[in-house]
Amino acid sequence: MTVSPMYYHYDELGEPCGGVHLDVCGTGVDIQYFHHHRDGVDLVFVNHPCFIENAENIYGGSVMDVAWRGALLSQAAIEAIWHVPCGGFPYGTESLVYVANDWHTALLPVYLQAFYKEHFHLGFARSVLVVHNISHQGRSHWDDVWRLGLPDHHTGAFHLDDPMEGQGMNILKAGIEYATKVIAVSPGYAWEISTDEGGWGLAPTIRNDPMKISGIVNGIDFDTWSPEHDTHLQSDGYQTYGTNLEGLWTGKQACKAALQRQLGLPERHEVPVLGFIGRLDEQKGLDLILDSEEYLMSRDIQIVFLGSGRQDLQDRLYDMECRNRDKVRAWIGYSDQMAHRITASCDILLMPSRYEPCGLNQLYAMHYGTVPVVHAVGGLRDTVLHYDGENEGTGWTFERAEVDKFQWALGQALYSFWDHRDSFMGVALRGMHRDLGWDHAAYLYECKLLEAKYAH
Structure with missing residues (x-):
């Protein structure tokens, strides 16, 4: 299953298949789910006005504006397993591995622990955070951490005392700390982000648990990029x-x-x-x-x-x-x-x-x-x-x-x-x-997801 913001109403989606009320950073929000099954994959889209309003500039607004939309998407993704009837039935809670990407959804591993596992839900679920570019981290003033709606004992993971920018809140740092596994988009980049020169302030966080970090090179889509039928x-x-x-x-x-x-x-x-x-x-x-x-x-x-x-x-x-x-x-x-x-x-x-x-x-x-x-x-x-x-x-x-x-x-x-x-x-x-295709990369991702699934 993939879960994405619904920026437009795509013709294939038809009517909403479900919905849920969420508490997003202290604000009550009603969202709808749309579902489409294609090429063996369940495509789930989250419908809310905040996505439609930013369709032409999906990263528009302040850091906290983007963080709020990311928080909504993260919680909607966690909840989708109960509310989206894929194949006629919801996914259920067995053998779940959530995959988040970059700081925009790095709140997912944190929310999974704070709002679910600590309340005896999704105890066997795991999370993987994929880092595409560590220079984008979701940094903001430290006081903004209280706007995330988290219990006090989870806020410490967001703290970063940066020698250049001083103390502040860092969403990617918390995501890295809470994720079961962290995957960079190449082995070389996985090493680089562990260095002071390449970690953009997060190298100590990366080095703190090196066994959870790995790298997998992306593949290319031969249906789009091939000299034989371009x-x-x-x-x-x-x-x-x-x-x-x-x-x-x-x-x-x-x-x-x-x-x-x-x-x-x-x-x-x-x-x-x-x-x-x-x-x-x-x-x-x-x-x-x-x-x-x-x-x-x-x-x-x-x-x-x-x-x-x-x-x-x-x-x-x-x-x-x-x-x-x-x-x-x-x-x-x-x-x-x-x-x-x-x-x-x-x-x-x-x-x-x-x-x-x-x-x-x-x-x-x-x-x-x-x-x-x-x-x-x-x-x-x-x-x-x-x-x-x-x-x-x-x-x-x-x-x-x-x-x-x-x-x-x-x-x-x-x-x-x-x-x-x-x-x-x-x-x-x-x-x-x-x-150079995705088959080998997909195999490596599958291996890492299995490692995450059975991690303690």
Whole structure:
């Protein structure tokens, strides 16, 4: 069963299947449940005006506004087992493992203990908290803890004395402490959040119980991301292609030419095309690319950017394009179609992120035969094996987010492209043939959920 806010009334849902009255942070609330069964999964939606009102900005409002909506969703998810008749009958209370995601629902493990287990309900239920980005924590003034409606003896877990920001309330910290298991979105990120540099103030909490922390890399949806049947590659001169050497030499080259035509770049099959897809901010390391303009433009390359973000970085990208019209194109904004086309058409994808909990673009790139050049952090370290000329590498990596280190790794990739094309194609093929789907990730999640189920 999945439980989600109902931001819109979806046609498939029909009429509500149940409802319940909740006490959310001291406020009485009536909610409705809608249920739909699809592909073997019970999809449950929680209907309340607060979700409809924020449909266009789901994280809108103050921290406590978002926390209130998260508290409502968390309690509704706990109660769903009694009020939603999946298959004609409610789930019941046996063998339950609740999975919460990030700080927005990190209250669920706390509420499970405070409102249910301590009152002799759901005694065998367990909770798992998945951390996608530990920098977002639900921090607020300490006095706001009393607005959560919890008994006094549960408030201590929310306390964080941060050397930079002082004492305050931290919802993610409490969720980590109360959860049976905590899963980060890659093994590398699970380690990083335990360090003072990567834990954003919560490293001591993570290190306090290291056995509950693990990491699992996300998978990609092959129904949406596959060069063999990508709907975005079926027009405008683009074409789908197989995950084999023939696909790289034919279909991918056709996509490369189509991208050059669409963006008004010189149509040259022999020039390496580099791509960047992501938010234009410091985290994504875009400044490392911009600060390498002289290095890049002194080489026979083309580079395409897709993203939006900080205005100063957008301005720098625009200026870089104006200075180098025959080599640079910047698409400010986001286009799902263009993301697919850039991924399929480029020879090299740049991901110089300063931190990257998991990352998906490098997975998409490898599956499309586009070689990633990445900063070896988080999920990038776990998924891209640096090619040293002899091993089974799937890309090139660099160890520190510094311009010279980025240029060194990119230089290795370009050297291979120009002077050792067979080796470069081997790197691309190994990436295409990796198991990047959800089957393996789902198996690892199942193992962790079973560990949580039988934990004391």
